[in-house]
Amino acid sequence: MDGTLGLLGGTTGGGGGGGSTTWSASTVSKEDNPVMSSEVSSPYPDETELELGLGLSLGVGGGGLGSNSKPAAAPWGQYARILTAKDFPSLVSKSSSTSSSSVTKANSSTAGTKRSASDSVSPRNGTSSQVVGWPPLRTYRMNSMATQAKAPTAEDFSSPGEENESKNAVADRTTSGSNKNPHNAKEKRFLKTSLFVKVNMDGVGIGRKVDLNAHSCYENLAETLDDMFCRPTTTITARRSTVEENDVMTEASGPSKLLDGSSEFVLTYEDKEGDWMLVGDVPWGYVASSCYDIYVSEKLAALVTCGQSE
């Protein structure tokens, strides 16, 4: 449980201030698959508790707020705390037992006149979260959005460091670095959690990672793999000579070249029993529901299971 507070990654900024608090990036929640390679961790379980912890600490102890006598007591205090987090560079770790009490409090707050701690902060761009009763959404709906964070979903296996490396990461999230991470945490509550799997291509020494959950079908996955391995990057270029020796892959490949057999490469995967199976026979959902590593090799590609997701 305490581990969840530490899981926001080393880049937790506590908001706009660029973050002076460092969190342990190596803490792994108990939901993590022990088979997972050590570089991945799961930063997102129990986010609601994490967020409430942030809110409480800001309201009571941290950052020098003026009138912070009502920590996260407004019905959307757990949302408003995101803004306060931005303005306060230090985050104090709080146990989640105090955070749970703010949940019940949030529901029973009295009149909309009750302001959360964030309200005494000068508004940033007139943000709506500092206005009581705005946007006009029923408490039930807003609480539902919060509690969905608790739902156990497949783990997100990207560590913060990896986020910065991955070409898939969205520019405006990674480039803003630590400033964005509280928002990342909150964003990712609503993100489909990612299933990153390793992709290795035969003849290419450096692997890639691809998010299975970002793809809704085989075609998308094949297209991404095409982009990764068949559009030469600096890294792959160095290896291309090896590839070219064995039936050069043309660059103008259609989205499903990897699937329709017209390319020199095929995708196969290794299922749980260790059998090699050609990709495409089973519904996409079957494949994407477990975590596999993808090995793209000439003539043969293997998806190797790296463990059962949640």
Add this chain to the structure above:
Amino acid sequence: MVPDPKRCNSCKDSASSRDSPEWTRPSAFPDEVLDRVLSLMESHKDRSSVSLVCKDWYNAERWSRSHVFIGNCYSVSPEIVARRFPNIRSVTLKGKPRFSDFNLVPQNWGADICAWLAVFAAAYPFLEELRLKRMAVSDESLEFIATSFPCFKSLSLLSCDGFSTDGLKSIASHCKNLTELDLQENVMDDLGGGWLSCFSENFVTLEVLNFASLNTDVSFDALEALVTRCKSLRVLKVNKNITLEQLQRLLVRAPQLVELGTGSFQQDLMPRVYAELESAFNNCKNLHTLSGLWEANFLYLPVLYVASASLTFLNLSYACLTSSELANLVAHCPSLRRLWFAVIIVSKTEVLDTVEDKGLEAVGSSCPLLEELRVFPADPFDQDIVHGVTESGFVAVSRGCRRLHYVLYFCRQMSNAAVATIVQNCPDFTHFRLCIMNPGQPDYLTNEPMDEAFGAVVKTCTKLQRLAVSGLLTDLTFEYIGKYAKNLETLSVAFAGSSDLGMQCVLGGCTKLRKLEIRDCPFGNAALLSGLEKYESMRSLWMSACNVTMNGCRLLAKEMPRLNVEVMKDDESDDSQADKTGSGHQYKIPVMTELTCTQILKIASLETARK
């Protein structure tokens, strides 16, 4: 016992004034014919019209009415209702102002059902149905209902507060003929799921069961047994603690369901579960409404495809689908009339600022029969995230769904041009509720106010009944509204307007206006008092964080003694307010009015009034 000042205890029964001789005329119809016609008449508006014709018709109507609708519980006393309508079987009551949903109304404001129940128990022992919205309902009241009305059949509580699952136990234990238990978005204490087990084993009459908004577990065995023996069950909405496998078992028991609210729609993909679930849905031939779908994703959504061709209402607002999941799902729902969903942020690999619109584009192309669209924000408060739907999604839907007439749309950016296009595509809007989430935000393309957008709405949509405006708005918006929105009944305004003129235009121009709710606008006493003659024909007026003063309210109450004028004052200490508003106290003024109220002027904390 201190009389509740809100109750019209001394109000003269207006009906008695109609006993004077000039009202008596021989009726043109024999009584039997009139009674027969009236028995077929259900709309309360029609019945009100009938009752105004003459005394005979008034009496015929009041004796034949079995359902009464009271839109504002402070507009009339329960005694008056009981005296006028002797044969009521069903009551719909609405209490608090709508802004209480957003915590703008203090706790313990009122709207307590118990006074009504006491009168009903005496006057309507055969009462069958209670539909309450924004009322305060205690466990004692629920027990009172359960034990006082032996024929009680139908209980619907929407956005109510004050009760717990203990109260539900009373209902389940005592209401032997219950057909409906519908709980939606109430603020209640969820003390545990034992209430469902209180239905007796002989109880078989249930037709509607909705406990989707409860948070704790119910006994699944009790639920399954209940569903099994209630063969007439047509609406079942479970809460998110019910798993997919449990859902499958319930569906097998109740393939006749017309409306289904699922529980959690996610678990690891297991082929057997998938196949059985798909088969269960395949057997539900009558399914028209689907909701719940918590945590649904691409893994199990396809099981719905077998049943989705007949769906007319799909509520995905708790499902948090990605755009592609939404697109795939609606592609299988060609009959869809109503769609609610919440925009979520998709995974990092997709382009973020327009992808949510793609879901809406899919809706536009897949659901030509769509009439109602509600798009909720998934993340209402994080301003830095540039996600969510934009105007282009809305435009896309309007292009494909020409029958659209009800929209509730939360977005982060909008332009006048887009709204003009939308209403040109869909001129039949009756309900247009646009919420640009940053208060006072202008047209993002031109940086101008959004006046022309809402001008286009009211000019083009002549049938408009309900309008909610947002964004940067000057008085021009309200001039347009007053001039063109002749059918407007409900108007919600926030952070808008430039002067009293705005509100004056609305009050002067919108002849059918019934409900006006205003917050954080620069409307003052002149505006408030300009509607003096108007308020008696309205159900309610709400003004908060405006420029109205106490004196203005006093004047209103003095000029219009039949209005119920209430001023609520913040009793927060100054230091929590001063920094934020800079002006100290805020006056919240819900002005509740209806036809027959006596003067009630309640001003709280007068001694600290500053103006």
